[in-house]
Structure formats: structure tokens, C-alpha cells
Amino acid sequence: xKHCRFAFIFLFFLTSACISAxxxxxxxxxxxxxxxxxxxxxxGDAIVQxxxxxxxxxxxxxxxxxxxxxxxxxxxxxAFCSYCPEMVFVQGGTFPMGSxxxxxxxxxxxxxxxxxxxxxxxxxxxxxxxxxxxDEGFKTDADKEGSSNVFKGVKYELKNAVNWKCDARxxxxxxxxxxxxxxxxxxxxxxxxxxxxxxxxxxxxxxLPTEAEWEFAANGGNKSKSFNNSGPYLQDYYAYGRDPGDxxxxxxxxxxxxxxxxxxxxxFWEWCSDWFGENYYSVSPAKDPQGPSxxxxxxxxxxxxxxxxxxPHFNYRSYGAPMIRYGAVGFRxxxxxxx
Numbered sequence: 001x002k003h004c005r006f007a008f009i010f011l012f013f014l015t016s017a018c019i020s021a022x023x024x025x026x027x028x029x030x031x032x033x034x035x036x037x038x039x040x041x042x043x044g045d046a047i048v049q050x051x052x053x054x055x056x057x058x059x060x061x062x063x064x065x066x067x068x069x070x071x072x073x074x075x076x077x078x079a080f081c082s083y084c085p086e087m088v089f090v091q092g093g094t095f096p097m098g099s100x101x102x103x104x105x106x107x108x109x110x111x112x113x114x115x116x117x118x119x120x121x122x123x124x125x126x127x128x129x130x131x132x133x134x135d136e137g138f139k140t141d142a143d144k145e146g147s148s149n150v151f152k153g154v155k156y157e158l159k160n161a162v163n164w165k166c167d168a169r170x171x172x173x174x175x176x177x178x179x180x181x182x183x184x185x186x187x188x189x190x191x192x193x194x195x196x197x198x199x200x201x202x203x204x205x206x207x208l209p210t211e212a213e214w215e216f217a218a219n220g221g222n223k224s225k226s227f228n229n230s231g232p233y234l235q236d237y238y239a240y241g242r243d244p245g246d247x248x249x250x251x252x253x254x255x256x257x258x259x260x261x262x263x264x265x266x267x268f269w270e271w272c273s274d275w276f277g278e279n280y281y282s283v284s285p286a287k288d289p290q291g292p293s294x295x296x297x298x299x300x301x302x303x304x305x306x307x308x309x310x311x312p313h314f315n316y317r318s319y320g321a322p323m324i325r326y327g328a329v330g331f332r333x334x335x336x337x338x339x
Contacts, residue, residue, distance in 0.1 A: 026056035043075035085130035101317035120332035122251035123182035209334035220258030276319035
């Protein structure tokens with residue numbers, strides 16, 4: 001009987017010691033499991049392991065854990081949706097929108113508050129747009145009319161046989177470039193149709209950004225170093241492709257801003273959701289302006305490689321008919337901060 005009691009006590013302490021050892025090594029064990037799953041492509045299971053590691057009693061390295069969870073989330077998104085744009089969360093805030101420069105359509109400077117939202121880390125690529133075209137059997141406005149506008153020395157002119165597969169000069173891109181280069185020669189109609197398709201495929205409400213959201217994000221949001229309405233000017237030999245080839249640059253190859261968003265200070269113009277109104281800034285609501293309820297033109301923002309030094313800045317506005325397309329206009333997606 002004594003031997004049995006001694007064996008029971010020994011087993012109890014041995015079990016307790018094992019549990020204690022497991023608790024002390026909890027973080028390391030779960031971290032290893034998560035990393036092994038991540039390497040093998042088990043992105044979702046890796047997230048579960050990393051999140052469990054955060055509950056371990058032995059103090060985890062939170063910064064490292066956050067980075068691993070973000071990596072697993074990106075892996076999961078890519079595995080689930082290879083055609084989905086990577087999004088950046090933009091915390092809402094208030095900023096001075098507009099400019100007092102010579103362009104009257106930017107006046108007056110007015111205080112605007114935007115709610116939190118998500119916006120594409122980069123512009124939509126040719127490959128992402130190709131997924132949409134092939135899945136829907138979609139015909140872009142350039143496909144329907146057989147042409148798009150390319151820059152011809154002093155102005156943009158229509159060039160035949162140019163569509164979303166082409167570069168800024170209207171030459172066909174190689175398929176190797178599809179994953180890296182932004183889609184251009186797309187109209188506002190085409191961009192809006194892509195967002196509707198992406199929403200249908202994913203169940204998430206993708207859309208084009210409003211121009212208020214675009215300007216706020218381009219300036220760096222709440223992390224902005226300056227909302228200087230007399231600048232900053234964006235003219236840059238590299239950012240605007242003013243090289244011998246006169247080309248757009250691969251997505252993510254230009255510097256990111258304070259929010260980690262790429263390409264908003266150069267490369268090409270980007271479509272926004274708003275109708276254009278010459279005097280809209282004078283009557284714009286202070287909270288989440290959406291633009292006029294109707295119009296003849298849609299807004300695009302950002303500037304392109306042919307813009308003069310006085311033009312390209314975060315506040316500059318331009319506009320075009322919903323069906324027009326250029327070798328200097330593309331787009332990025334946006335979405336609410338929560339479904």
C-alpha cells in the first residue's frame with residue numbers, strides 16, 4: 001500500500017513537472033509549429049498557432065509575433081485569392097483638403113473628416129485585371145472601340161489596337177511583366193467593373209476610393225509629416241518615368257509614404273469614385289464627401305510623367321469622361337475598414 005501511495009505521489013509530481021515544463025516552453029513550441037505550418041503552406045493553421053502563442057504564460061516577443069501573424073495573413077490571402085490586392089488600413093482623421101494655387105478647381109481649402117478605410121498598397125496590376133477580364137469575359141472600353149490615348153510628343157492622341165495589355169506607349173507588354181506592372185488604358189467604367197467583380201468574388205465591398213480618401217491617404221493620413229497646401233510638389237524624374245523609354249514603373253518600386261502605400265506620389269493618374277464638379281469644394285460636406293450626385297466627368301488624381309513641375313502635387317485634380325482611357329491613368333482599390 002505504501003509503495004502504491006509513493007508511486008502515486010511520484011507520478012503526480014512528475015506530471016506537474018511536465019506540465020510546468022510545457023508551460024515554460026509554450027511560446028517556443030507553438031512558435032515552431034506555426035513556422036513549420038507557414039513553410040508548408042498551412043497559412044490559416046499557422047495563424048491559429050501564432051495567436052495561441054500570444055496567450056502563453058512565458059513572455060512572448062510581441063513585435064516578432066505580430067510580424068509573423070501579418071506574414072501568415074498575407075500568405076492566407078495569396079493562397080485564397082491570388083488576384084486580390086494587398087490592402088493598407090488608414091485610420092480616419094481630419095485634414096485640410098484642397099489648395100489655393102492657381103487651379104481654381106482645387107479651391108477653397110476646406111476641412112474634411114474621413115472615416116477609417118482600407119486602400120490598395122499598390123495600384124492594380126495587369127495580372128489582377130487579367131483575372132477579372134478572363135473570368136467575366138469582360139470587354140473594356142478600349143477593347144470595344146479598338147483604341148486608347150497615348151502621348152505623342154505634345155499631347156495625347158488615340159492609337160489603334162491599344163488596350164489594357166499595353167504599356168504607356170501603346171506597345172504590348174510581355175506576360176512576364178503582368179505581375180509587376182500597373183494596368184493602364186482602362187476607363188473609369190472598367191475600373192468600377194473590376195471592383196464590382198472583386199466584391200462578388202470575395203464577398204467584401206471593394207470600390208474605388210473617394211478623392212477625399214485618396215488625398216488623405218496620399219498625404220500619409222494621420223501619420224503625415226505635413227499637410228502643406230502649397231506643396232509638396234511631386235515632380236520627379238524617377239517617379240514620373242521621365243526616362244528614355246517614357247514608361248510607367250513596376251508597382252511597389254517607388255518610395256512608399258508614411259502609411260506604407262506605394263505609388264501615390266507618382267507613376268500615373270488614378271481614378272476615384274467621384275463625379276467631378278468645378279465648384280464642389282465650396283459646398284462639400286465636412287464628413288466623408290462623395291462628390292456630386294451626378295455629372296459628365298469622373299475625377300482622377302495624382303499626376304503623370306507628362307505633368308509640368310507646377311502641376312503634380314497631392315491636391316491636384318483632373319477629370320475625364322467615364323469611358324475615356326489613357327496610357328497614364330490606372331487605379332487602385334479601396335474598401336471600408338470593416339465588412
